[in-house]
Structure formats: structure tokens, C-alpha cells
Amino acid sequence: VVGKVAVATEREVDQACEAARDAFPAWRDMPGSERRKLLHHFADKIEERADEIALIESMDTGQPIKFMKKAAIRGAANFRFFADKAPEATAGSSSFQEEHTNFTSRSPIGAVGIITPWNTPFMLSTWKIAPALAAGCTVVHKPAELSPMTAMLLAEIAKDAGIPNGVWNTINGFGQVAGKRLSEHPDIKAIALVGSSITGPLIMKQGADTLKRMHLELGGKNPVIVFDDADFDRALDAVVFMIYSLNGERCTSSSRLLVQSGIKDKFLAALAKRVANLQVGHPLDPNTEIGPMIGQVHYDKVNSYFSVAKDDGAETLVGGAPCGSPVNGTEEGYYVEPTLFVEAKNNMRIAQEEIFGPVLTAIEFDAEDEAIKLANDIEFGLAGYIWTNDSGRGMRLARSIEAGMLWVNSENNRNLPSPFGGVKMSGVGRDGGDYSFDFYMETKNVCVALGTHKIPVLGGLS
Incomplete structure (x- = not known):
């Protein structure tokens, strides 16, 4: 036995979602430069415990230790990459016209649910959670029931790194209860899933009534x-x-x-x-x-x-x-x-x-x-x-x-700013660089008139 975790009830899932909701305003309003410091500190903590992470991941999944050591270091790299993008996360674009100026800005969508798989859970958890936190979202993380141990270690590292209470919440359990309730919960604004092409459509249906944004990274036969x-x-x-x-x-x-x-x-x-x-x-x-x-x-x-x-x-x-x-x-x-x-x-x-x-x-x-x-x-x-x-x-x-x-002429060589995702039954949405921020953030357009354009007049006296 590698370890034991508590199976969350629906009420405990609700409590985690409520904690993420309540913590969101302060985390959203924290300057991106401050989030950057915290997330780099988080990456430091991962690197300090990389051997421990690799050992637990290998014992929990059966994956060879030689690959898990690399996965642990990649997890730290994921946090550093998105940490450096946190200060510019809200940046948008502008368009100048003769009589109007349009500009955009981005803001975090809110509390999000992240559901990760059993095969390489540590690395994939960091790949999903790091951009959410950098964007200013709070997180409820449900790891796979077959390999939950490094998710618990991640939650421990989050606390040790100074991530505020409620910003990072971990729930363990089975998809039929914990995953379903997380996908349905009205306080959760988006779901990011890494899972099978069978699970993806189920999650999409569960989130439909609350119009959740969905990012589904599913299977492949490449x-x-x-x-x-x-x-x-x-x-x-x-x-x-x-x-x-x-x-x-x-x-x-x-x-x-x-x-x-x-x-x-x-x-x-x-x-x-x-x-x-x-x-x-x-x-x-x-x-x-x-x-x-x-x-x-x-x-x-x-x-x-x-x-x-x-x-x-x-x-x-x-x-x-x-x-x-x-x-x-x-x-x-x-x-x-x-x-x-x-x-x-x-x-x-x-x-x-x-x-x-x-x-x-x-x-x-x-x-x-x-x-x-x-x-x-x-x-x-x-x-x-x-x-x-x-x-x-x-x-x-x-x-x-x-x-x-x-x-x-290459194996799967990853470039973190490049988009990652599939088509057909392999999923919906893209990860990587600004593609991740597009998912975890809302884009707002503001149009400012220069005071010179003609406004149509209705109801005026001729």
C-alpha cells in the first residue's frame, strides 16, 4: 500500500468549490508580479523534492523511475513558464480607427475544476494548474482515483510555498460522485479535463446546465x-x-x-x-x-x-x-x-x-x-x-x-508556448502559452468614442 486518501462526499466537494469561490477575489486582485513570485517559489519547492516526487509517482503508477525524475523536473518548468507570464496575463490588444478606439483586456474566469488522469498525474497536474493560477483563477483539483498520491504532495507543496488558503483545493474520489459534482457545481466556471474519449462527453453533459467552459484533452490513436x-x-x-x-x-x-x-x-x-x-x-x-x-x-x-x-x-x-x-x-x-x-x-x-x-x-x-x-x-x-x-x-x-x-522528423518534442490539443474525438481546446490563458480568462472589449462621429437621431423634431 503506497498510501491512503479520503474519498470526498458531495458535501465535501461543495465545500471545496465554495472555498475556491470565496478565495477568488483576493487571488484575482493580487498583482501578477506577486503571483509570479509565489509560483516561482512553488517551482523551487518542486525541485527540492524532485527525487521524492519521482519515487512516489513511480510507486503509485508503475511508471519507470527513469522517466518520473524527468517528469518531476518538467513539473517545475511548467510552473516557471507560466509564472513568468502572470504579470502580462491581463494584457490585451488595441485597434485605432478614425472615430473610435477599441482595446481589450483579460480577466480570470473564476474558480475552475481540473480533473487529471492516472498515467502521468504529477506532470499533467502541473501543466493544467500552473496556467490557471498564473491567470488569477482558483482551483479545485480532482486527481484520478488510481494514482492520487502526488496530487496530495502537490497540495502540501502549495501550502509550504505560501499559496493562500482556498486558492488550491484537492478532492479525491470517483468520477461518479466527486467528478460529477465538480462538473455540475454552479460556482465552478470552467472544467479542464485530461481523460479518455469516453469520459469527455460525460463531463461536457454534466457541465451543460451551467454553461461551463470546457477544455477536454482526450485519447489518441496516433x-x-x-x-x-x-x-x-x-x-x-x-x-x-x-x-x-x-x-x-x-x-x-x-x-x-x-x-x-x-x-x-x-x-x-x-x-x-x-x-x-x-x-x-x-x-x-x-x-x-x-x-x-x-x-x-x-x-x-x-x-x-x-x-x-x-x-x-x-x-x-x-x-x-x-x-x-x-x-x-x-x-x-x-x-x-x-x-x-x-x-x-x-x-x-x-x-x-x-x-x-x-x-x-x-x-x-x-x-x-x-x-x-x-x-x-x-x-x-x-x-x-x-x-x-x-x-x-x-x-x-x-x-x-x-x-x-x-x-x-521528430518524436514528441514539446515547446511550451506552442498549442497542445486535438481534433475529432481527441478533444476540444488548446493548452500552451497564451492558449492556456485564452481558456482560463475572459476577454473584454472597450470601445471609446473620440466625440466626432455622427449619432443617429430618433424622436427629434424636424
């Missing part, structure tokens, strides 16, 4: 497209990293490999060797590359696709089965073999559904237009990865693929 002319070794490294790191439990993972026929056999042979060599082990072992799945339900889900692939006619080139514990040689633990399916078709379930594990489905294509069609023939549209040495082709595909984010 293609990585490797053309004959790609840099073979770099493409291979990226394909392996973007599906098998973080246990494959990431929304931006490239879980569909579209490989051009001219290099298919060579590429899949090299890929199979790499997959077979991945180190499955205890998450606290620094050599581990893949740890256990998050829990029994998800473990069963991932395992179910091994028989689905067989029934649909795909070939399992590597893996395709649960594996015993690499720690003690028993059947204990939620470990699955890193898996590579080949000879797959795009209409198979393994190519259409988000498995969310260390499982890659490879599909052959011949020409550029076929690759585009395969990439788009799916309900998701979060990310895509294109590998080619033809820059014109790279740009054509980037324009044609239905996704919120595309990388050409």
Missing part, C-alpha cells in the same frame, strides 16, 4: 508514418520511444505505424529486435524501460487485445501475452510483454481503438495519398509523426493529416 526516404535509424529510435516509453500509457503515443512498402521488411525486422530487447522490470529499477500496467482492470484490457489481434487476422511478431513478474519470477504484477503486431489492416480493432499500453500495430502503405487516407481513417485526431527527407512531402502531410499536432 500514426507515425515512415517513408522509404526517411533517416532509418532516427525514425527507428523515435518509433520505439513514442510507443514503448511510459509503458505506452500516454495519449500522444504513436500506436499505429504506417510504413512504406519499400522498407517495410527491413524496418520491421530492425524494430522487432529493439522491441524484444526492451527491459521489463520493477519500476524502481533504474534500468527498467517498461513497468507494470496501472491496475487489474487496465491490465485485463490490454491483454484482451492479444486475442482480438489473432481473431482479426493480424500477426504477432513480438510479445502478445502477459508475462510473469520480472522481479521474482512469479505471476504477480500487472506486466505485459512489449508487443508488435504486423500484417494488420486499418479497419482492425487493434488499429482503431486506443489500447493504452506497450502495443504497436504496423500497417503497410504504398503511396503518399494512401498514407494520408490511412492516417485520417479513424475517429481520433490528437497527434501524428511524419518521417521523410522530402520537405515538401512533410509539409503536404502536415497540412492533410487531421490532427491537432504534427511532428516532422
